[in-house]
Amino acid sequence: MLCDYALLPDRVGGMDAFFWAFDKKCKDSGIAVDWFFPNPATHGAYTRLNIIPKTQISIEATFLEYCKGNSVTYSHVFTHFLELCTPFFRNVKKATDAVVIAVDHNPRPLAGYPVSKQIKKRIKGFLYASYVNVFVGVSNYTVRELIKDFGNSIRGKTQTIYNGVLISEIVERKERAESNPKFLVASHLRESKGIQDLIAAVAMLPNSLKNRMSIDVFGDGPYKEVLLAQLAKLQLGKQFRFQGSSDSLKETFCKYDYLLHPTHMECFSLTLLESLAANVPVITTPVGGNTEVVRDGENGFLFEAQNGAQLALLLEHLILGKKKITGYTRTEIAERFTVERMVDKYIQLIQ
Numbered sequence: 001m002l003c004d005y006a007l008l009p010d011r012v013g014g015m016d017a018f019f020w021a022f023d024k025k026c027k028d029s030g031i032a033v034d035w036f037f038p039n040p041a042t043h044g045a046y047t048r049l050n051i052i053p054k055t056q057i058s059i060e061a062t063f064l065e066y067c068k069g070n071s072v073t074y075s076h077v078f079t080h081f082l083e084l085c086t087p088f089f090r091n092v093k094k095a096t097d098a099v100v101i102a103v104d105h106n107p108r109p110l111a112g113y114p115v116s117k118q119i120k121k122r123i124k125g126f127l128y129a130s131y132v133n134v135f136v137g138v139s140n141y142t143v144r145e146l147i148k149d150f151g152n153s154i155r156g157k158t159q160t161i162y163n164g165v166l167i168s169e170i171v172e173r174k175e176r177a178e179s180n181p182k183f184l185v186a187s188h189l190r191e192s193k194g195i196q197d198l199i200a201a202v203a204m205l206p207n208s209l210k211n212r213m214s215i216d217v218f219g220d221g222p223y224k225e226v227l228l229a230q231l232a233k234l235q236l237g238k239q240f241r242f243q244g245s246s247d248s249l250k251e252t253f254c255k256y257d258y259l260l261h262p263t264h265m266e267c268f269s270l271t272l273l274e275s276l277a278a279n280v281p282v283i284t285t286p287v288g289g290n291t292e293v294v295r296d297g298e299n300g301f302l303f304e305a306q307n308g309a310q311l312a313l314l315l316e317h318l319i320l321g322k323k324k325i326t327g328y329t330r331t332e333i334a335e336r337f338t339v340e341r342m343v344d345k346y347i348q349l350i351q
Contacts, residue, residue, distance in 0.1 A: 001019075001022075001033055001034070001035050001036065001078045001080070002036045002059050002060070002063055002077065002078065002079045002080070002082060003019070003035065003036065003037055003059070003079075003080040003081055004038060004058075004059045004080070004081040004082050005037065005038070005080060005081050006037075006038050006039060007037055007038070007039055007040075007041035007043075007046060007051075009041070009043035009044075009247075010245055010247055011245060011247070012043070012044055012247050013270060014163060014164070014165050014166075014270035014273070014274070014339070015080075015163075015270070016044060016046075017165070017166045017339050018163070018164065018339055018342055018343065019035070019046075019049070020044065020045035020046075020048070020049075021339050021340070021343045022343050022346060022347075023035070023045075023048065023049050024045075024048070025343050025344075025347055026347070029347070031350065032050075033049070033050065034050050034052055034072075034074075035049045035050060035051045035052065036051075036052050036053075036054070036059050036062060036063050036066075037051055037052075037053060037054070037059075038053065038054045038059065039053050039054070040053045052066060059082065060082065060086075060088040060091075063077075063092075064088075064091055064092075064095055067095040067096060068095070073096070073097075074096050074098040075098055075099065075350065076098050076099045076100075076101060076349070076350045077092055077096065077098040077099070077100050077101070078101045078102075078103065078346075079100075079101070079102045079103060080103045080105065081105055081106075082102070084102050084104060084124075084132070084135070084146075084149075084150070085121070085124040085125050085127070085128040085129050085132070085149075085150055086124065086128060087128065089102070089128050089131035089132055090128055090131045092131065093131045099133045099134070099349075099350075100131060100132050100133050100134075101132075101133060101134045101136060101349055102132045102134070102135055102136070103136040103137075103138070103161075104135065104136065104137050104138065104142050104145075104146055104267070105138055105142075105267055106142075106267060107192070107265035107266050107267045107287075107288050108145055108265060108288070109192075109264075109265055110264045110265055110287060110305055110306070118149075121149040121150060122149070122150065122151055124150065125149065125150025125151045125153070125154065126151065129150050129151065129153065129154050132154075132157070133157065134157050134158075134159065134349060135150075135154055135157060135158045135159075136158075136159060136160070136161050136349075137158065137159070137160050137161075137267075138160070138161065138162060138163050138267050138268040138289070139160060139162065139267055139268035139288065139289025139292050140160050140289065140292055141267070141268075141288050141289040141292065142160070142267050142268065142288075142289065143158045143159070143160050146158055161342060161345040161346060162268060162292075162336070162337055162341075162342065163268050163270050163273065163337070163342060164273070164337050164338045164339040164340070164341055164342035164343075165270060165273045165274050165277055165333065165337060165338065165339060166250075166338070166339050167277055167330075167333065167334050167338055169250045170250045170253065170274055170277040170278050171250065171251045171253070171254040171278060172254055172277070172278050172279040172330055173253070173254040173255075173256070173257070173278055173279045173280055174254075174279075176257050176279075176281075176324070176325070176326075177257045178321050178324055179318075179319065179320060179321030180212050180213070180319055180321075181256075181257030181258050181318055181319070182214065182216075182255070182256045182257050182258075183213065183214070183215045183216070183256060183257070183258050183259075183260050184215065184216045184217070184218060184252070184253070184255075184256040184258075184259055184260070185198070185215060185216070185217040185218065185219070185259070185260050185261070186218045186219060186246075186249055186252075186253075186259065186261075186271050186274075186275070187217075187218075187219045187261065187263075187271065188219055188220070188221045189217075189219050189220055189221030189222070189223045189224045189227060190221050190222060190223045191223050191226075191264075192263065192264045192265050193223075193261075193262070193263050193264070194262035194263050194264050194285070194305065194306065195217070195223070195227055195262060196223075196226070196227060196230055197262045197305075197306055197307075197308050197311065198215070198260055198262045198311065199227065199230050199231060199234065199236060199240065200230075200234075200308040201262075201308040201309075201311035201312040201315060202215070202236055202239055202240075202312070202315065203234040203236060204308060204309065204312040205312055205315065205316060209315075209316055209319050209320075210236070210239055211238075212319055213239055213315070213319055214238075214239060214240075214241065215239060215240050215241070215260065216241050216243050216256070217240060217241065217242045217243060218243045218244070218245070218246045218249060218252065219244075219245060220244055220245045224242070227242075228242070249274065250274060250278075253274060253275050253277075253278035253280045254278045254279070254280065256280055257280065257281075258280065258281055258282070258283055258300075258318065258325075259271070259272070259275035259280055259281070259282045259283065259284075260283050260284075261275075261282055261283065261284040261285075261290075262283075262284070262285060262303075262305070262311065263284065263285055263287060263288075263290075263305070264285070264287060264305050264306065265287055265288060266285075266287050266288035266289060266290055267288050267289055268288065268289035268292070268293075269288075269289075269290065272284065272290065272293055272294060273293065273333055273337050276293065276294075276299055276300075276329040276330065276332070276333050277329075277330050277333040277334070277337075278330070279328060279329050279330045280329070281299055281300040281301070281325035281329055282294050282299065282300035282301075283300055283301045283302075283303070283311075283314065283318075284300065284301075284302060284303075285302065285303060285304065285305040286302045286304075286305075287305055290302075293332075293333075293337065297325075298325070298327060299325065299327060299329040299332070300325065300329075301314055301323070301325075
């Protein structure tokens with residue numbers, strides 16, 4: 001299992017839970033797994049995983065060097081968070097007879113890739129897609145984008161396996177405010193997450209409504225200073241409270257009425273799943289795989305990405321109680337989007 005995913009004790013999320021559960025399921029079935037990560041780790045269940053940390057310039061180079069220097073035979077090679085359709089996949093086939101399964105977690109830009117990049121991806125698909133046995137997308141949207149990227153020839157070897165969450169660890173909200181709801185944001189702080197659009201939308205509200213709302217922002221990232229400067233310029237310091245990164249969001253969602261997720265690009269967000277599993281509806285954009293789980297007016301509300309005026313009107317209606325979500329949002333997540341279901345789908349690929 002090759003994963004270009006840093007193992008951080010202060011950022012333990014759904015993918016960590018999947019790695020732990022998949023490793024346990026494999027061991028229970030008599031299947032040994034070597035894990036190639038950027039770094040070693042001992043937090044959580046990582047002590048049980050056989051981790052081979054990066055020693056070369058990349059995960060890919062580390063894996064090929066490991067195969068060259070060790071007498072090891074792999075039946076399957078999974079890649080997560082690695083670039084797809086590169087010469088590496090041809091080299092894997094040279095180094096091992098393994099079935100190669102490439103998982104795509106990467107969101108696409110709102111306006112799509114530039115033409116030059118589209119052409120490069122199509123060429124890479126022509127040259128290297130044949131070395132991948134299965135392409136997995138984490139949403140139906142991702143599968144469609146994979147085919148668009150690398151050509152119709154891969155259509156027959158693509159499938160969707162949704163990301164999942166650990167339902168049992170997520171505390172659910174029992175009651176929801178009918179007006180003056182409490183909002184949270186849980187996101188990496190980068191431009192593509194659209195939090196600047198949320199700030200701009202709040203600035204459009206009349207002061208009487210601004211004074212009735214507060215938004216807690218959980219997360220950190222390179223865009224934080226830009227957001228703080230925007231808040232200072234618009235004098236919205238009282239409306240937004242930055243809480244930093246949190247490793248206890250599963251117990252935090254239930255303290256709020258709605259999750260705000262104004263993203264510009266998304267494959268399939270674990271944050272949305274965790275919020276809905278906590279019975280906290282989601283306010284987000286219809287990008288990527290979001291609409292495969294969020295239905296407008298049923299378990300959340302959708303607004304056009306980067307449309308601050310539309311979001312401002314929606315916030316106004318929620319504060320005044322003119323709009324609300326009254327349904328129970330946890331059931332569908334428990335039935336369709338669990339880590340256990342996710343693990344079972346991946347196990348099927350190696351049986």
